[in-house]
Amino acid sequence: MILVMGATGNIGSKITTHLLAHGQKVRCVARHFPNKEAFRGAELLQGDANNVGFLTDAMRGCSVAFTMIPSNVKAAEMRFYQNKFGEVTAEAIEESGIKKIVNLSSVGADLEGGTGPILGLHDQEERLNDISGLDIMHLRPTYFMENLLAGIPTIISMSRYFGTIPGDLEMPMIATRDIAARAAFLLMNPTFKGHNVEHLLGERNICHDEVIRVLGDAINWPNLEYVEVPPAEMKNYFVGAGLSEDWANGYNELSDAFTNGSMKASFQRDKTNTTATSIEEFARTTFQDAYSKALVGANKSRPQPEGEARI
Numbered sequence: 001m002i003l004v005m006g007a008t009g010n011i012g013s014k015i016t017t018h019l020l021a022h023g024q025k026v027r028c029v030a031r032h033f034p035n036k037e038a039f040r041g042a043e044l045l046q047g048d049a050n051n052v053g054f055l056t057d058a059m060r061g062c063s064v065a066f067t068m069i070p071s072n073v074k075a076a077e078m079r080f081y082q083n084k085f086g087e088v089t090a091e092a093i094e095e096s097g098i099k100k101i102v103n104l105s106s107v108g109a110d111l112e113g114g115t116g117p118i119l120g121l122h123d124q125e126e127r128l129n130d131i132s133g134l135d136i137m138h139l140r141p142t143y144f145m146e147n148l149l150a151g152i153p154t155i156i157s158m159s160r161y162f163g164t165i166p167g168d169l170e171m172p173m174i175a176t177r178d179i180a181a182r183a184a185f186l187l188m189n190p191t192f193k194g195h196n197v198e199h200l201l202g203e204r205n206i207c208h209d210e211v212i213r214v215l216g217d218a219i220n221w222p223n224l225e226y227v228e229v230p231p232a233e234m235k236n237y238f239v240g241a242g243l244s245e246d247w248a249n250g251y252n253e254l255s256d257a258f259t260n261g262s263m264k265a266s267f268q269r270d271k272t273n274t275t276a277t278s279i280e281e282f283a284r285t286t287f288q289d290a291y292s293k294a295l296v297g298a299n300k301s302r303p304q305p306e307g308e309a310r311i
Protein backbone atom coordinates (compact mmCIF):
# COMPACT_ATOMS: atom_id res chain seq x y z
CA MET A 1 0.00 0.00 0.00
CA ILE A 2 1.29 3.47 -0.95
CA LEU A 3 0.21 6.53 1.06
CA VAL A 4 -0.25 9.86 -0.72
CA MET A 5 -0.57 13.00 1.41
CA GLY A 6 -2.07 16.10 -0.21
CA ALA A 7 -3.90 13.73 -2.54
CA THR A 8 -6.24 16.31 -4.03
CA GLY A 9 -3.47 18.87 -4.60
CA ASN A 10 -1.48 19.77 -7.72
CA ILE A 11 1.03 16.98 -7.25
CA GLY A 12 -0.78 14.46 -5.02
CA SER A 13 -3.73 14.15 -7.41
CA LYS A 14 -1.43 13.42 -10.36
CA ILE A 15 0.66 10.95 -8.34
CA THR A 16 -2.54 9.11 -7.42
CA THR A 17 -3.62 8.93 -11.07
CA HIS A 18 -0.21 7.47 -12.05
CA LEU A 19 -0.23 4.91 -9.27
CA LEU A 20 -3.78 3.75 -9.98
CA ALA A 21 -2.98 3.49 -13.70
CA HIS A 22 -0.11 1.16 -12.75
CA GLY A 23 -2.40 -1.05 -10.65
CA GLN A 24 -0.95 0.04 -7.30
CA LYS A 25 -2.83 0.00 -4.02
CA VAL A 26 -3.17 3.63 -2.96
CA ARG A 27 -4.35 5.31 0.23
CA CYS A 28 -5.11 9.01 -0.12
CA VAL A 29 -5.18 11.68 2.60
CA ALA A 30 -6.90 15.08 2.36
CA ARG A 31 -9.55 16.96 4.34
CA HIS A 32 -12.00 17.03 1.42
CA PHE A 33 -12.59 14.82 -1.63
CA PRO A 34 -15.04 16.84 -3.72
CA ASN A 35 -14.63 14.59 -6.78
CA LYS A 36 -14.52 11.03 -5.42
CA GLU A 37 -14.96 9.59 -8.92
CA ALA A 38 -11.46 10.75 -9.87
CA PHE A 39 -10.08 8.55 -7.07
CA ARG A 40 -11.99 5.40 -7.95
CA GLY A 41 -9.92 2.40 -6.83
CA ALA A 42 -8.07 4.27 -4.07
CA GLU A 43 -8.75 4.14 -0.35
CA LEU A 44 -9.78 7.63 0.76
CA LEU A 45 -8.94 8.83 4.27
CA GLN A 46 -10.61 12.14 4.91
CA GLY A 47 -9.11 14.03 7.83
CA ASP A 48 -6.68 16.57 9.19
CA ALA A 49 -3.03 15.55 8.75
CA ASN A 50 -2.24 17.84 11.69
CA ASN A 51 -3.75 15.13 13.88
CA VAL A 52 -0.97 12.70 14.74
CA GLY A 53 -3.33 9.80 15.57
CA PHE A 54 -5.11 10.15 12.22
CA LEU A 55 -1.88 10.40 10.22
CA THR A 56 -0.23 7.51 12.10
CA ASP A 57 -3.22 5.27 11.35
CA ALA A 58 -3.06 6.38 7.71
CA MET A 59 0.63 5.41 7.46
CA ARG A 60 0.24 2.06 9.24
CA GLY A 61 0.56 -0.87 6.86
CA CYS A 62 2.01 1.27 4.05
CA SER A 63 5.36 0.33 2.51
CA VAL A 64 6.13 3.86 1.32
CA ALA A 65 4.57 7.34 1.61
CA PHE A 66 4.57 10.65 -0.26
CA THR A 67 4.80 13.42 2.33
CA MET A 68 4.34 17.17 1.89
CA ILE A 69 3.55 20.31 3.86
CA PRO A 70 0.60 22.12 2.27
CA SER A 71 1.00 25.86 1.73
CA ASN A 72 -1.13 28.03 3.99
CA VAL A 73 -1.25 31.55 2.61
CA LYS A 74 -3.27 32.75 5.61
CA ALA A 75 -0.88 31.49 8.31
CA ALA A 76 0.01 34.40 10.61
CA GLU A 77 3.47 32.86 11.09
CA MET A 78 4.27 30.70 8.11
CA ARG A 79 7.41 28.94 9.33
CA PHE A 80 5.71 28.17 12.66
CA TYR A 81 2.72 26.67 10.80
CA GLN A 82 5.05 24.61 8.56
CA ASN A 83 7.02 23.34 11.53
CA LYS A 84 3.91 22.29 13.47
CA PHE A 85 2.65 20.39 10.40
CA GLY A 86 6.09 18.89 9.81
CA GLU A 87 6.48 17.75 13.42
CA VAL A 88 3.18 15.84 13.22
CA THR A 89 4.31 14.16 9.97
CA ALA A 90 7.64 13.16 11.55
CA GLU A 91 5.90 11.81 14.66
CA ALA A 92 3.46 9.78 12.53
CA ILE A 93 6.37 8.30 10.55
CA GLU A 94 8.09 7.22 13.77
CA GLU A 95 4.90 5.91 15.41
CA SER A 96 3.75 3.98 12.33
CA GLY A 97 7.19 2.47 11.67
CA ILE A 98 7.07 3.25 7.94
CA LYS A 99 10.61 3.12 6.51
CA LYS A 100 10.47 4.68 3.03
CA ILE A 101 9.46 8.27 2.29
CA VAL A 102 9.36 10.42 -0.85
CA ASN A 103 9.20 13.95 0.58
CA LEU A 104 8.17 17.03 -1.41
CA SER A 105 10.68 19.80 -0.73
CA SER A 106 11.91 22.63 -2.98
CA VAL A 107 14.91 24.14 -4.70
CA GLY A 108 16.71 26.23 -2.10
CA ALA A 109 15.86 23.86 0.77
CA ASP A 110 19.60 23.62 1.44
CA LEU A 111 19.76 27.39 2.15
CA GLU A 112 19.46 28.54 5.78
CA GLY A 113 17.89 31.95 5.14
CA GLY A 114 16.44 34.39 2.62
CA THR A 115 14.04 31.96 0.95
CA GLY A 116 10.65 32.77 2.54
CA PRO A 117 8.29 29.78 2.36
CA ILE A 118 11.16 27.38 1.64
CA LEU A 119 12.56 27.76 5.15
CA GLY A 120 9.91 25.46 6.63
CA LEU A 121 10.81 22.85 3.98
CA HIS A 122 14.50 23.24 4.90
CA ASP A 123 13.55 22.53 8.53
CA GLN A 124 11.46 19.53 7.46
CA GLU A 125 14.29 17.94 5.46
CA GLU A 126 16.50 18.16 8.56
CA ARG A 127 13.73 16.87 10.84
CA LEU A 128 13.01 13.83 8.65
CA ASN A 129 16.74 13.11 8.22
CA ASP A 130 16.95 12.80 12.01
CA ILE A 131 14.56 9.82 12.07
CA SER A 132 16.71 6.77 12.53
CA GLY A 133 16.51 3.97 9.97
CA LEU A 134 14.44 6.01 7.49
CA ASP A 135 15.23 5.80 3.77
CA ILE A 136 14.20 9.11 2.26
CA MET A 137 14.21 10.92 -1.07
CA HIS A 138 13.70 14.69 -0.86
CA LEU A 139 12.40 16.02 -4.17
CA ARG A 140 13.47 19.63 -4.75
CA PRO A 141 11.39 20.98 -7.64
CA THR A 142 11.73 24.51 -8.93
CA TYR A 143 8.99 27.15 -9.35
CA PHE A 144 5.71 25.50 -10.49
CA MET A 145 4.22 26.55 -13.84
CA GLU A 146 0.85 26.16 -12.07
CA ASN A 147 1.71 29.33 -10.09
CA LEU A 148 0.96 31.17 -13.34
CA LEU A 149 -2.72 30.20 -13.06
CA ALA A 150 -3.08 32.70 -10.20
CA GLY A 151 -2.56 35.47 -12.77
CA ILE A 152 -5.66 34.55 -14.81
CA PRO A 153 -8.09 36.89 -12.96
CA THR A 154 -5.84 39.92 -13.59
CA ILE A 155 -5.35 38.89 -17.22
CA ILE A 156 -9.14 38.86 -17.60
CA SER A 157 -9.80 42.05 -15.62
CA MET A 158 -6.68 44.15 -16.36
CA SER A 159 -5.21 42.60 -19.53
CA ARG A 160 -1.80 42.19 -17.84
CA TYR A 161 0.17 39.65 -15.82
CA PHE A 162 1.87 41.18 -12.75
CA GLY A 163 4.91 39.86 -10.88
CA THR A 164 7.94 40.94 -8.86
CA ILE A 165 10.59 38.89 -10.67
CA PRO A 166 12.38 40.88 -13.43
CA GLY A 167 10.79 40.05 -16.77
CA ASP A 168 14.11 39.21 -18.43
CA LEU A 169 15.45 36.94 -15.65
CA GLU A 170 15.83 33.37 -16.90
CA MET A 171 14.89 30.78 -14.30
CA PRO A 172 13.77 27.15 -14.24
CA MET A 173 10.02 26.41 -14.13
CA ILE A 174 8.37 23.00 -13.96
CA ALA A 175 4.91 21.59 -14.66
CA THR A 176 3.62 19.67 -11.63
CA ARG A 177 2.85 16.68 -13.89
CA ASP A 178 6.64 16.18 -14.22
CA ILE A 179 7.11 16.20 -10.43
CA ALA A 180 4.24 13.76 -10.00
CA ALA A 181 5.65 11.42 -12.66
CA ARG A 182 9.02 11.26 -10.88
CA ALA A 183 7.45 10.90 -7.44
CA ALA A 184 5.19 8.09 -8.65
CA PHE A 185 8.20 6.28 -10.17
CA LEU A 186 10.08 6.50 -6.87
CA LEU A 187 7.04 5.38 -4.88
CA MET A 188 6.73 2.31 -7.12
CA ASN A 189 10.51 1.70 -7.09
CA PRO A 190 11.67 2.74 -3.62
CA THR A 191 15.20 1.38 -3.97
CA PHE A 192 16.81 4.51 -2.45
CA LYS A 193 18.68 4.05 0.84
CA GLY A 194 19.59 6.62 3.49
CA HIS A 195 19.23 10.35 2.78
CA ASN A 196 18.88 11.51 -0.82
CA VAL A 197 18.08 14.69 -2.74
CA GLU A 198 16.88 15.11 -6.33
CA HIS A 199 16.38 18.46 -8.03
CA LEU A 200 13.66 18.75 -10.69
CA LEU A 201 14.14 21.78 -12.95
CA GLY A 202 11.63 21.56 -15.78
CA GLU A 203 12.33 21.55 -19.50
CA ARG A 204 14.47 24.73 -19.74
CA ASN A 205 15.22 28.06 -18.10
CA ILE A 206 12.88 30.77 -19.28
CA CYS A 207 12.12 34.40 -18.42
CA HIS A 208 8.70 35.80 -17.47
CA ASP A 209 8.55 38.06 -20.55
CA GLU A 210 8.72 34.97 -22.75
CA VAL A 211 6.46 32.86 -20.50
CA ILE A 212 3.66 35.42 -20.64
CA ARG A 213 4.03 35.76 -24.43
CA VAL A 214 3.70 31.97 -24.75
CA LEU A 215 0.63 31.93 -22.48
CA GLY A 216 -0.88 34.82 -24.48
CA ASP A 217 -0.38 32.94 -27.75
CA ALA A 218 -2.12 29.87 -26.28
CA ILE A 219 -5.23 31.88 -25.35
CA ASN A 220 -5.22 33.79 -28.62
CA TRP A 221 -4.04 36.97 -26.94
CA PRO A 222 -0.96 38.11 -28.87
CA ASN A 223 1.51 40.37 -27.03
CA LEU A 224 0.06 39.72 -23.60
CA GLU A 225 2.33 41.73 -21.36
CA TYR A 226 4.29 40.91 -18.20
CA VAL A 227 4.45 43.89 -15.84
CA GLU A 228 7.08 43.99 -13.11
CA VAL A 229 5.79 45.63 -9.94
CA PRO A 230 7.72 46.71 -6.82
CA PRO A 231 7.60 44.17 -3.95
CA ALA A 232 5.82 46.65 -1.63
CA GLU A 233 3.00 47.01 -4.15
CA MET A 234 2.70 43.24 -4.52
CA LYS A 235 2.57 42.87 -0.73
CA ASN A 236 -0.30 45.39 -0.51
CA TYR A 237 -2.15 43.46 -3.21
CA PHE A 238 -1.71 40.12 -1.39
CA VAL A 239 -2.66 41.48 2.03
CA GLY A 240 -5.67 43.23 0.49
CA ALA A 241 -6.71 39.88 -0.97
CA GLY A 242 -6.69 38.32 2.52
CA LEU A 243 -3.27 36.63 2.53
CA SER A 244 -1.19 37.00 5.69
CA GLU A 245 1.47 39.69 5.94
CA ASP A 246 4.04 37.05 6.85
CA TRP A 247 3.21 35.04 3.72
CA ALA A 248 3.41 38.18 1.53
CA ASN A 249 6.83 39.04 3.01
CA GLY A 250 7.97 35.45 2.42
CA TYR A 251 6.80 35.57 -1.20
CA ASN A 252 8.84 38.73 -1.79
CA GLU A 253 11.87 37.19 -0.08
CA LEU A 254 11.59 34.14 -2.35
CA SER A 255 11.27 36.30 -5.48
CA ASP A 256 14.38 38.13 -4.37
CA ALA A 257 16.25 34.84 -3.91
CA PHE A 258 15.57 34.05 -7.59
CA THR A 259 16.49 37.62 -8.62
CA ASN A 260 19.70 38.00 -6.61
CA GLY A 261 21.05 34.61 -7.75
CA SER A 262 21.25 32.95 -4.31
CA MET A 263 18.62 30.40 -5.32
CA LYS A 264 20.28 29.55 -8.64
CA ALA A 265 23.60 29.00 -6.90
CA SER A 266 22.17 26.04 -4.99
CA PHE A 267 21.57 23.77 -8.02
CA GLN A 268 22.86 23.05 -11.51
CA ARG A 269 20.87 21.89 -14.51
CA ASP A 270 21.90 18.61 -16.08
CA LYS A 271 20.24 15.80 -18.04
CA THR A 272 19.06 14.00 -14.91
CA ASN A 273 17.11 16.95 -13.46
CA THR A 274 15.71 18.31 -16.75
CA THR A 275 12.12 17.16 -17.25
CA ALA A 276 9.77 16.83 -20.22
CA THR A 277 6.98 19.40 -20.17
CA SER A 278 7.73 22.69 -21.93
CA ILE A 279 5.99 25.99 -21.17
CA GLU A 280 4.41 25.75 -24.65
CA GLU A 281 2.80 22.40 -23.78
CA PHE A 282 1.68 23.64 -20.37
CA ALA A 283 0.17 26.74 -22.04
CA ARG A 284 -1.73 24.66 -24.63
CA THR A 285 -3.15 22.29 -22.01
CA THR A 286 -3.41 23.30 -18.33
CA PHE A 287 -3.31 27.07 -18.85
CA GLN A 288 -5.71 27.20 -21.79
CA ASP A 289 -8.15 24.96 -19.96
CA ALA A 290 -8.06 27.01 -16.73
CA TYR A 291 -8.39 30.27 -18.68
CA SER A 292 -11.47 29.00 -20.56
CA LYS A 293 -13.11 27.87 -17.31
CA ALA A 294 -12.33 31.22 -15.67
CA LEU A 295 -13.93 33.09 -18.57
CA VAL A 296 -17.06 30.97 -18.26
CA GLY A 297 -16.99 31.51 -14.46
CA ALA A 298 -16.69 35.26 -14.98
CA ASN A 299 -19.54 34.93 -17.50
CA LYS A 300 -17.49 36.82 -20.10
CA SER A 301 -16.35 36.36 -23.59
CA ARG A 302 -12.69 37.08 -24.14
CA PRO A 303 -12.00 40.78 -23.46
CA GLN A 304 -10.56 42.82 -26.32
CA PRO A 305 -6.87 43.57 -25.76
CA GLU A 306 -5.88 47.16 -26.43
CA GLY A 307 -4.86 47.85 -30.00
CA GLU A 308 -6.32 44.62 -31.38
CA ALA A 309 -8.32 45.04 -34.57
CA ARG A 310 -12.08 44.79 -33.96
CA ILE A 311 -14.18 43.26 -36.68
Ligand SMILES: NC(=O)c1ccc[n+]([C@@H]2O[C@H](COP(=O)([O-])OP(=O)(O)OC[C@H]3O[C@@H](n4cnc5c(N)ncnc54)[C@H](OP(=O)(O)O)[C@@H]3O)[C@@H](O)[C@H]2O)c1
Nearest residue numbers: 006007008009010011030031032048049069070106143144
Ligand atom coordinates in the same frame (compact mmCIF):
# COMPACT_ATOMS: atom_id res chain seq x y z
N1 LIG B 1 4.47 26.59 -5.86
C1 LIG B 1 5.75 26.38 -6.11
O1 LIG B 1 6.35 26.99 -7.02
C2 LIG B 1 6.51 25.38 -5.29
C3 LIG B 1 7.83 25.05 -5.64
C4 LIG B 1 8.51 24.10 -4.88
C5 LIG B 1 7.87 23.49 -3.80
N2 LIG B 1 6.59 23.85 -3.47
C6 LIG B 1 5.94 23.18 -2.34
O2 LIG B 1 4.92 22.33 -2.82
C7 LIG B 1 3.94 22.15 -1.80
C8 LIG B 1 2.55 22.36 -2.38
O3 LIG B 1 2.26 21.28 -3.27
P1 LIG B 1 0.93 21.27 -4.14
O4 LIG B 1 0.92 22.51 -4.99
O5 LIG B 1 0.79 19.95 -4.77
O6 LIG B 1 -0.17 21.45 -3.00
P2 LIG B 1 -1.65 21.98 -3.14
O7 LIG B 1 -2.13 21.90 -4.54
O8 LIG B 1 -1.73 23.28 -2.40
O9 LIG B 1 -2.47 20.88 -2.32
C9 LIG B 1 -2.43 20.77 -0.92
C10 LIG B 1 -3.01 19.40 -0.55
O10 LIG B 1 -2.88 19.21 0.86
C11 LIG B 1 -4.18 18.93 1.40
N3 LIG B 1 -4.21 19.50 2.75
C12 LIG B 1 -4.09 20.80 3.11
N4 LIG B 1 -4.14 20.94 4.44
C13 LIG B 1 -4.35 19.69 4.93
C14 LIG B 1 -4.53 19.18 6.25
N5 LIG B 1 -4.50 19.97 7.34
N6 LIG B 1 -4.72 17.84 6.39
C15 LIG B 1 -4.77 17.02 5.31
N7 LIG B 1 -4.58 17.45 4.06
C16 LIG B 1 -4.39 18.77 3.87
C17 LIG B 1 -5.16 19.61 0.43
O11 LIG B 1 -6.45 19.08 0.48
P3 LIG B 1 -7.55 19.64 1.54
O12 LIG B 1 -7.46 21.14 1.50
O13 LIG B 1 -8.86 19.09 1.08
O14 LIG B 1 -7.14 19.09 2.86
C18 LIG B 1 -4.50 19.25 -0.89
O15 LIG B 1 -4.76 17.92 -1.22
C19 LIG B 1 4.29 23.13 -0.69
O16 LIG B 1 5.01 22.47 0.32
C20 LIG B 1 5.17 24.13 -1.41
O17 LIG B 1 6.05 24.82 -0.55
C21 LIG B 1 5.90 24.75 -4.20
